[in-house]
Amino acid sequence: MNIVVCVKQVPDSWAEKKLNPSDSTLDRDSVDAVMNELDEYAVEEALVLQEAHGGEVTILTMGPEKAGETIRKALSMGADKGVHVVDAGLHGSDAVATSAVLAKALGTLEWDLVIFGIESTDARMSVVPAMVAERLGSPQLSFATKVDVADSTVTIQRQTEYGFDTVEAKTPAVVSVVEKINEPRYPSFKGIMAAKKKPVTTLTLADLGLGADEVGLAGSWSAVDEFAARPPRQAGSVVKDEGDGGVKIAEYLAGQKFI
Amino acid sequence: MVEVRVVDMRLSEEYEALRKTVAEFAHDVVAPVIGELYERGEFPADVVRQMGRLGLFGLPFPEEYGGMGGDYFALCLALEELARVDSSVAITLEAGVSLGAMPIYRFGTEEQRREWLPRLAAGEVLGAFGLTEPGGGTDAGATRTTAVLDGDTWVINGSKAFITNSGTEFTGFVTVTAVTGQRPDGGKEISSILVPAGTPGFSVAPGYSKVGWRCSDTHELSFTDVRVPAANLVGERGRGYAQFLQILDEGRIAIAALSTGLAQGCVDESVRYANTREAFGRPIGRNQAVAFMVADMEVRASTSRLAYYDAASRMLRGEPFKRQAAVAKLVASEAAMDNARAATQVHGGYGFTNDYAVGRFYRDAKILEIGEGTSEVQRMLIARELGL
Ligand SMILES: Cc1cc2nc3c(=O)[nH]c(=O)nc-3n(C[C@H](O)[C@H](O)[C@H](O)COP(=O)(O)OP(=O)(O)OC[C@H]3O[C@@H](n4cnc5c(N)ncnc54)[C@H](O)[C@@H]3O)c2cc1C
Numbered sequence: 001m002n003i004v005v006c007v008k009q010v011p012d013s014w015a016e017k018k019l020n021p022s023d024s025t026l027d028r029d030s031v032d033a034v035m036n037e038l039d040e041y042a043v044e045e046a047l048v049l050q051e052a053h054g055g056e057v058t059i060l061t062m063g064p065e066k067a068g069e070t071i072r073k074a075l076s077m078g079a080d081k082g083v084h085v086v087d088a089g090l091h092g093s094d095a096v097a098t099s100a101v102l103a104k105a106l107g108t109l110e111w112d113l114v115i116f117g118i119e120s121t122d123a124r125m126s127v128v129p130a131m132v133a134e135r136l137g138s139p140q141l142s143f144a145t146k147v148d149v150a151d152s153t154v155t156i157q158r159q160t161e162y163g164f165d166t167v168e169a170k171t172p173a174v175v176s177v178v179e180k181i182n183e184p185r186y187p188s189f190k191g192i193m194a195a196k197k198k199p200v201t202t203l204t205l206a207d208l209g210l211g212a213d214e215v216g217l218a219g220s221w222s223a224v225d226e227f228a229a230r231p232p233r234q235a236g237s238v239v240k241d242e243g244d245g246g247v248k249i250a251e252y253l254a255g256q257k258f259i
Numbered sequence: 260m261v262e263v264r265v266v267d268m269r270l271s272e273e274y275e276a277l278r279k280t281v282a283e284f285a286h287d288v289v290a291p292v293i294g295e296l297y298e299r300g301e302f303p304a305d306v307v308r309q310m311g312r313l314g315l316f317g318l319p320f321p322e323e324y325g326g327m328g329g330d331y332f333a334l335c336l337a338l339e340e341l342a343r344v345d346s347s348v349a350i351t352l353e354a355g356v357s358l359g360a361m362p363i364y365r366f367g368t369e370e371q372r373r374e375w376l377p378r379l380a381a382g383e384v385l386g387a388f389g390l391t392e393p394g395g396g397t398d399a400g401a402t403r404t405t406a407v408l409d410g411d412t413w414v415i416n417g418s419k420a421f422i423t424n425s426g427t428e429f430t431g432f433v434t435v436t437a438v439t440g441q442r443p444d445g446g447k448e449i450s451s452i453l454v455p456a457g458t459p460g461f462s463v464a465p466g467y468s469k470v471g472w473r474c475s476d477t478h479e480l481s482f483t484d485v486r487v488p489a490a491n492l493v494g495e496r497g498r499g500y501a502q503f504l505q506i507l508d509e510g511r512i513a514i515a516a517l518s519t520g521l522a523q524g525c526v527d528e529s530v531r532y533a534n535t536r537e538a539f540g541r542p543i544g545r546n547q548a549v550a551f552m553v554a555d556m557e558v559r560a561s562t563s564r565l566a567y568y569d570a571a572s573r574m575l576r577g578e579p580f581k582r583q584a585a586v587a588k589l590v591a592s593e594a595a596m597d598n599a600r601a602a603t604q605v606h607g608g609y610g611f612t613n614d615y616a617v618g619r620f621y622r623d624a625k626i627l628e629i630g631e632g633t634s635e636v637q638r639m640l641i642a643r644e645l646g647l
Contacts (some may be wrong), residue, residue: 072276073276076276101600185312186280186283186284186313187276187280188272188313188314188327189314189318189326189327189328189329189333190279190314190322190328190329192273192276192277192280193273193327193329196272196273
């Protein structure tokens with residue numbers, strides 16, 4: 001069974017992030033870049049499935065030159081090869097544009113499953129997996145807490161507000177996984193050394209047959225009009241209990257529409 | 260054209276990836292649990308298990324023995340990053356690899372290597388190294404423990420003091436140095452012998468109540484008519500003294516790396532604290548007295564790093580490194596001690612509590628000037644190397 005995992009390089013989630021004043025995109029140079037943490041679960045799940053079913057795990061990323069580091073990290077965890085879509089024209093792509101690129105790139109690969117993390121920690125939209133599945137005409141199994149594959153059927157468990165869903169589809173299919181699904185491994189030094197020798201192919205927009213107007217800032221459906229710094233945090237209000245503490249807390253919560 | 264060789268202290272991509280991975284591991288796995296374990300003086304068994312799975316115990320060993328195919332410098336980088344967060348965990352790795360497994364790898368027979376190294380490299384089994392005795396550590400030649408060959412069995416009697424990793428649930432053996440006879444010149448013939456845990460007559464005293472390294476496992480050991488096969492001799496008979504001198508030379512680079520980590524951890528914690536703690540209406544770090552203390556800490560941490568990088572690179576190139584290893588160990592352990600004192604000062608009263616890492620660093624720093632050769636021993640070695 002062949003699996004493609006889509007991963008994204010994001011600014012370190014703990015770092016203070018800035019936007020570029022010129023085009024309102026994220027300033028990626030000012031902070032450390034890491035693999036989107038939620039994608040680590042997707043890589044781990046692919047490796048676990050590969051251990052059980054064999055086949056190859058390919059890492060697909062779209063991003064600047066530097067995003068190649070994220071492919072290397074996934075390869076050092078144990079994935080077999082990488083595909084990196086890199087092109088100056090991609091700068092500023094929103095979710096719709098990104099999904100167009102990933103769907104095209106997936107079209108050049110052979111796979112039974114595509115696995116995504118549920119969202120990227122920088123954009124937090126959770127829509128790319130669905131958009132990619134739609135473009136590919138593949139079934140989409142989202143928010144999986146467990147993935148099983150038997151013959152050509154993939155079955156996932158999903159926890160919702162209302163209970164537990166079991167959803168299944170025929171492969172090829174697109175799956176997105178949540179944090180609860182597993183515990184991602186750390187790359188070992190052996191893995192790090194081995195990753196150096198694993199193949200990574202790069203693809204440009206021209207290779208994918210995409211025009212500059214379909215991607216990047218030009219091809220995006222959403223745009224940032226303006227932005228402002230987050231206001232400084234307000235000091236909390238302290239309720240002194242003079243026998244009526246409970247009432248005051250209830251009043252506060254009611255005022256905030258919590259109760 | 261003249262070829263100019265410049266010193267390049269940048270890490271290769273692989274070393275850097277390893278450093279980052281261990282830093283992440285220390286931050287995610289060690290930091291959240293270590294404070295509580297330290298309070299209770301508990302061996303971090305679960306963390307050690309995870310370090311094993313990550314392959315840290317196999318870093319310098321070839322893949323054919325279950326290792327990671329790295330080198331001693333890779334081990335040093337891992338030690339630095341672990342010690343930046345906690346020293347007990349780091350010393351468990353250092354002693355496990357450089358004192359426990361290394362003598363088997365360097366001096367053991369092929370059978371001993373095949374038997375022990377794969378499990379040592381996986382972190383499933385810890386080996387310990389028993390050199391120091393209750394009667395003396397620095398004067399290691401004064402060893403009193405004896406081993407007498409009775410047919411094809413060694414019979415060992417004596418005791419050892421302060422042996423790291425000798426009483427954990429992972430402990431597989433202790434390699435002890437013992438007097439096995441007399442040299443032609445009348446001196447003691449010292450050899451190393453592997454004693455498996457649980458051998459009758461080999462007993463492990465309860466752990467010491469230590470000032471620092473409270474999660475590291477340290478015991479006094481006693482041997483009463485302990486019988487092990489003659490084949491448990493590690494290396495050549497009579498070469499025990501020379502062997503442990505070699506092991507200790509390398510070990511000093513590892514302790515220097517660990518000390519650098521502690522010194523750097525003091526910088527990390529102090530920068531964070533000095534930027535957030537306010538007094539007289541502004542962060543304390545805005546006072547030059549505080550800022551300079553932190554600047555001096557940074558100077559000591561980076562000097563220590565350069566010193567151990569230098570010693571390690573000489574060692575990996577196969578050049579003599581005795582003097583550089585002693586310099587690195589001395590500089591880095593003193594840096595750790597000085598930084599711990601200054602970092603605690605920066606933290607004020609909170610630095611004296613167990614709620615902040617620097618309190619732990621303060622307690623952990625002192626042993627670095629004592630273990631694997633005291634600072635006096637390093638100065639003696641350096642002076643001797645200089646022909647004094
Ligand atoms: C937590 C911990 C873990 C340890 N782990 C191990 C282990 O795993 N294996 C092991 O074998 N040992 C281990 N040790 C022992 C350690 O290596 C010794 O404590 C150290 O070598 C010093 O020996 P000593 O304690 O006997 O001090 P001594 O040798 O009695 O020294 C006391 C003081 O005298 C000084 N001194 C001695 N001789 C001279 C001289 N000729 N010139 C100038 N000054 C001198 C010393 O520098 C020191 O300041 C450990 C110790 C501790 C505390």
